[in-house]
Amino acid sequence: MYDMVISQAQVVNEGCIQVLDVAIQGERIAAIAPDLSQAACKQTLDAQGRYLLPGMIDDQVHFREPGLTHKGDMATESAAAVRGGITSFMEMPNVNPLTINAQALEDKYQRAQGRAHANYAFYLGASNDNLEQIKSLDPKTACGIKVFMGASTGNMLVDDPRVLEEIFAHAPTLVVTHCEDTPSIHALEAEYRAKYGEDVPMAYHAKIRSEEACWKSSSFAVDLARKQGTQLHVLHLTTARELALFTAGPIANKQITAEACVHHLFFNEEDYATLGALIKCNPSIKTAADQAALLQAVVEDRIDVIATDHAPHTWEEKQHTYFKAPSGLPLVEHALPSLFEHYHAGRLSLEKIVQKTSHAVAERFQVQARGYLREGYFADLVLVDLNANSPITHENCHYKCAWTPFAGQTFQSRIEATWVNGQLAWSQTQGLAPAQGQRLQFLR
Numbered sequence: 380m381y382d383m384v385i386s387q388a389q390v391v392n393e394g395c396i397q398v399l400d401v402a403i404q405g406e407r408i409a410a411i412a413p414d415l416s417q418a419a420c421k422q423t424l425d426a427q428g429r430y431l432l433p434g435m436i437d438d439q440v441h442f443r444e445p446g447l448t449h450k451g452d453m454a455t456e457s458a459a460a461v462r463g464g465i466t467s468f469m470e471m472p473n474v475n476p477l478t479i480n481a482q483a484l485e486d487k488y489q490r491a492q493g494r495a496h497a498n499y500a501f502y503l504g505a506s507n508d509n510l511e512q513i514k515s516l517d518p519k520t521a522c523g524i525k526v527f528m529g530a531s532t533g534n535m536l537v538d539d540p541r542v543l544e545e546i547f548a549h550a551p552t553l554v555v556t557h558c559e560d561t562p563s564i565h566a567l568e569a570e571y572r573a574k575y576g577e578d579v580p581m582a583y584h585a586k587i588r589s590e591e592a593c594w595k596s597s598s599f600a601v602d603l604a605r606k607q608g609t610q611l612h613v614l615h616l617t618t619a620r621e622l623a624l625f626t627a628g629p630i631a632n633k634q635i636t637a638e639a640c641v642h643h644l645f646f647n648e649e650d651y652a653t654l655g656a657l658i659k660c661n662p663s664i665k666t667a668a669d670q671a672a673l674l675q676a677v678v679e680d681r682i683d684v685i686a687t688d689h690a691p692h693t694w695e696e697k698q699h700t701y702f703k704a705p706s707g708l709p710l711v712e713h714a715l716p717s718l719f720e721h722y723h724a725g726r727l728s729l730e731k732i733v734q735k736t737s738h739a740v741a742e743r744f745q746v747q748a749r750g751y752l753r754e755g756y757f758a759d760l761v762l763v764d765l766n767a768n769s770p771i772t773h774e775n776c777h778y779k780c781a782w783t784p785f786a787g788q789t790f791q792s793r794i795e796a797t798w799v800n801g802q803l804a805w806s807q808t809q810g811l812a813p814a815q816g817q818r819l820q821f822l823r
């Protein structure tokens with residue numbers, strides 16, 4: 380007897396879309412077939428032709444716990460995530476205290492247990508002096524090792540070339556990098572400060588956090604990974620120029636992979652005029668030509684993964700002038716709907732969106748039994764209505780910081796329901812269920 384059958388959904392999975400029934404038993408997908416209407420089950424949900432996808436696995440979020448919980452916390456931000464169809468998240472180490480040793484890492488898993496609405500894993504952060512922690516990391520206990528090769532929120536810059544060389548040589552698991560060259564950025568900051576004082580117009584963020592700064596750092600990371608044989612995943616690419624560093628094609632067997640984030644695919648330089656600091660983030664949102672190149676790179680599989688870099692800051696913090704306004708935007712609730720806008724515009728297929736937000740992430744991070752709709756895999760599912768106008772406002776978003784860079788947009792799609800480990804985590808009709816996220820397991 381199945382616990383539930385979701386019937387007649389347009390299932391988007393493994394490169395195709397088919398009308399299918401999906402049966403759930405306990406935490407797992409028990410059957411996928413064209414017609415399970417004769418099967419015994421406790422509950423049926425008629426999808427009425429809406430789309431059923433494997434949940435998004437977001438490999439880059441900042442949920443601000445411990446130490447920065449006035450901006451967000453694991454409970455609030457993971458609740459917003461399941462509303463957005465994200466069923467697993469991988470969380471970053473730039474909190475307070477920094478997640479730079481095994482103890483701080485374990486503390487985060489403890490905090491997530493019973494409070495995370497989606498499944499979770501945490502990065503071990505690199506610093507200029509925690510090489511021994513990195514070397515002794517058990518690869519099953521962290522999704523990866525995060526290296527800030529450019530300074531951003533939190534003080535985590537690793538800028539000692541000898542240390543970087545050692546990290547890349549000895550990392551026991553995937554290294555993920557934030558690539559921006561900090562000295563180049565500091566020089567440009569000084570230049571713009573001399574010209575405009577403290578109140579630099581926000582649009583110059585694209586010039587200060589420059590294409591050259593990105594190129595310098597990404598090309599250095601890629602060279603180092605080639606030299607040391609490192610498994611490298613470069614986070615949030617923002618420029619057309621950097622894309623030449625990566626190869627197009629299937630993710631299987633790639634040693635070096637690339638990522639784009641939803642806001643860099645959605646916004647461009649022209650949006651600073653209306654959104655100002657609300658879209659200030661690192662690396663910066665750049666030109667319309669860069670945005671178009673990123674989208675093209677997704678299509679041709681040069682970009683392997685799409686993530687959010689969900690990084691909430693309070694509304695008050697974002698009201699400051701250029702140098703004081705922190706970088707980062709809240710995104711998890713609107714990430715998939717923003718990608719469906721590219722689908723509606725004919726820029727990305729649904730299959731491609733699922734590949735980049737779920738299949739490829741599971742592959743790259745060796746996530747056990749998630750990322751696909753397959754019998755025996757965890758039932759992490761999202762039901763989507765692709766024809767439901769959804770006006771986005773600050774008032775109807777669910778981040779602790781209570782604002783969204785998408786306010787004023789009307790998305791053409793909305794998430795109807797999200798299941799995590801076979802349980803309804805949230806739905807339009809039933810609201811939010813108690814937290815039931817589990818720790819992600821890695822096949823390493």
Ligand code: DOR
Nearest residue numbers: 531532660661690706707
């Ligand atoms: O814009 C950003 N915000 N980029 C980062 O790398 C960090 C993040 C944050 O934590 O606020």
